[in-house]
Amino acid sequence: MAILSALLLAVGLMLAGPNSAGAATDPYNTGVTVNPLKAGCEAAAPTCNNVGTTNSFFNGEDIKLLYSQNFYCDTSVSSAASSKCEAGAKYSKLPPGTAAGAVDPLYIPIPLGFTPVPSYVQCQATPMCIDHPSTIDLSRIAGALPGAPTPASVQNAMLPGHDHIITTRNNDQPEWWPVVAVGVTNQAAWTAITTAKNYATMQALEGKPSSGVTGEIPTNVFLWFQALPGHVNPADASKNFDQAPPAAANGLAIDNLKKDCGTSATGCNNPRDYVGQTRAWIGNASTAQGSNVNLLYSSPFFCDTSVQKAGANPCEAGQKPNKVPPDITSAQFTDPLYIPTPLFKQPVNDLQCPTGLPCIDHPMSADLSRLATALGAPASALANFALPGHDHIITDRNNNNPEWWPVTVIGVTNPASFALISQAHSYAEVKKLEADPANGVLEVPTNIFLFFQTVPGTGVATAAFTPTPVGAPNTGGGSTAGLQHQSLLDFGVLLLLGAGGALMLARRRRDTMAG
Structure with a gap:
């Protein structure tokens, strides 16, 4: 009994001590082609820990996307943004190591000139979602933006809040997804897209000039993620992923x-x-x-x-x-x-x-x-x-x-x-x-x-x-x-x-x- 008492006393002393590490800050995305889970993070701290999730729409359901690599922007396409990302011109080159035809598009509906009701979007402008660029060059599409800003004023704009739509799950395997932006300028169109939760509805609205949905806007941006199996409970689909875990x-x-x-x-x-x-x-x-x-x-x-x-x-x-x-x-x-x-x-x-x-x-x-x-x-x-x-x-x-x-x-x-x-x-x-x-x-x-x-x-x-x-x-x-x-x-x-x-x-x- 004396031995057991000593053991339990030692355990109690250890459990009474500190049991947590200091808080860490999230990395700032730079547009560098780095997989933080492959890189030697001890030598490149700003690019580490980029693992997280967002919600998305797929075939009428809410699903979850799991990101495990920083974004990539094709620098052969000119951009004045700090992230080297731009909207209005399609990428010329795929991310390194990616075979032709081995990518599937990610469509991001963006509310322009109005605040949608309900106000939730899957990626808020602040804070931006995991592994997304924080800035983007919008000068090529300045004339189509609310208020028609000058191109120079939107060369390094904050990435706006948006939703996600994918048209395939890619068998739930990770891959690079080229980003295609779609502007939405009124509540009726936004409600139609976010209620249907599919690409077909958005595509149909694109073909109607009075619908308030722009044509598809190419970008030089790629995001790396995989669809997680199953779908998201509707009650959970309108929550951001920055809460403390249970x-x-x-x-x-x-x-x-x-x-x-x-x-x-x-x-x-x-x-x-x-x-x-x-x-x-x-x-x-x-x-x-x-x-x-x-x-x-x-x-x-x-x-x-x-x-x-x-x-x-x-x-x-x-x-x-x-x-x-x-x-x-x-x-x-x-x-x-x-x-x-x-x-x-x-x-x-x-x-x-x-x-x-x-x-x-x-x-x-x-x-x-x-x-x-x-x-x-x-x-x-x-x-x-x-x-x-x-x-x-x-x-x-x-x-x-x-x-x-x-x-x-x-x-x-x-x-x-x-x-x-x-x-x-x-x-x-x-x-x-x-x-x-x-x-x-x-x-x-x-x-x-x-x-x-x-x-x-x-x-x-x-x-x-x-x-x-x-x-x-x-x-x-x-x-x-x-x-x-x-x-x-x-x-x-x-x-x-x-x-x-x-x-x-x-x-x-x-x-x-x-x-």
């Missing part, structure tokens, strides 16, 4: 970005708040072993509640799941996620899910009671322990498509072994070290699944985005506020384990498997 409920088996939240209030208050990113390593020799990748999460975690548990916590360490998440039919549609976890007192710098900071869409705690013998504590005291800081290793990218990833904990009690894994960035190194019990490395199955996709390209090597909620939106720079939520606590009893306890667990697990 707390995650343990074991919530809902993919909020696929679910029509209008059918259930549970867990659907703010579907966009479950979007965020972490770093990881791809540890497979056939797919660039040791490379850094970024993981983009878009759903709360899932824990298989059919696995017997000791208490209320549905997330179990020490037992594999019996069932897969409800929106897939077989484990063959998953790939494993390994999380190397330091189980020693010595501090570890730059964990991908840091100690004391939340990582998006992870459970806050897990039931460790199955490990009671190895931990040397009563099972009742381990039924709801905080998830410790850790790293991530995957062995397959799944073609950068989102899927459910079952979690296996790689417990490491030896600092030297953890350093080797951190240097190799590979699951092969884990297996090599695990072969010798003296290295203090072992695998612990769980019933936990995380839902994410790898972001194309190579990720950052060091901590470059804050895994905590960021500050207020930066006008003109897009908003990433509200993307993260508190989902992890500080280290618990696992930090106080010694190598002996871990080796006991390793022997116990081998005996169980052998039996």
Whole structure:
């Protein structure tokens, strides 16, 4: 009891300390062709953290767009705007690496000369939406603008508020979307377009000179996004995405970005708040072993509640799941996620899910009671322990498509072994070290699944985005506020384990498997 009391006292002291990072500001968009999830953000801070969502119309429905790269404007087309973006002339060149015919148009209806009723638009002028240019050169179309301003006066105009319409979902895959502007000059036309929520209605109005809808205005602007599966609850379609995220409920088996939240209030208050990113390593020799990748999460975690548990916590360490998440039919549609976890007192710098900071869409705690013998504590005291800081290793990218990833904990009690894994960035190194019990490395199955996709390209090597909620939106720079939520606590009893306890667990697990 004295040992357990000391452990719990240490946990209490850690939980009483600071548990948040300082607020970060959003980047200011510059028009540079940079994917912030590929770039080394530690060397280019102004271009980082550009991940967020907006609403859009598609075939009569409200849907959600997920952005993961800064805008691109074709600089071969002249523009006097600070963003190098312009309206009135079509792009001449596609973004680098984009094949001809591999883009689909994004239409943006813009209210001109009147305030629409209701006044909500999907992208307000201030603050501007994520990954949109903050300024644009309107001099080519000055004569068609309200009040007929001089061309010189609108060469560096603020991008006006607008809505979005797409005509294809592109199978929900990300791509570059060239922007086509459409001016709307009266309430009747605006109401018709925003009620129909489709391109056909807007196109029909374009053909009528008295309708108040201009012809389509080409631009040199491209936005990078993907349509998220499903559609948006109508009550949520008129909200901006800069609210603080709700707390995650343990074991919530809902993919909020696929679910029509209008059918259930549970867990659907703010579907966009479950979007965020972490770093990881791809540890497979056939797919660039040791490379850094970024993981983009878009759903709360899932824990298989059919696995017997000791208490209320549905997330179990020490037992594999019996069932897969409800929106897939077989484990063959998953790939494993390994999380190397330091189980020693010595501090570890730059964990991908840091100690004391939340990582998006992870459970806050897990039931460790199955490990009671190895931990040397009563099972009742381990039924709801905080998830410790850790790293991530995957062995397959799944073609950068989102899927459910079952979690296996790689417990490491030896600092030297953890350093080797951190240097190799590979699951092969884990297996090599695990072969010798003296290295203090072992695998612990769980019933936990995380839902994410790898972001194309190579990720950052060091901590470059804050895994905590960021500050207020930066006008003109897009908003990433509200993307993260508190989902992890500080280290618990696992930090106080010694190598002996871990080796006991390793022997116990081998005996169980052998039996």
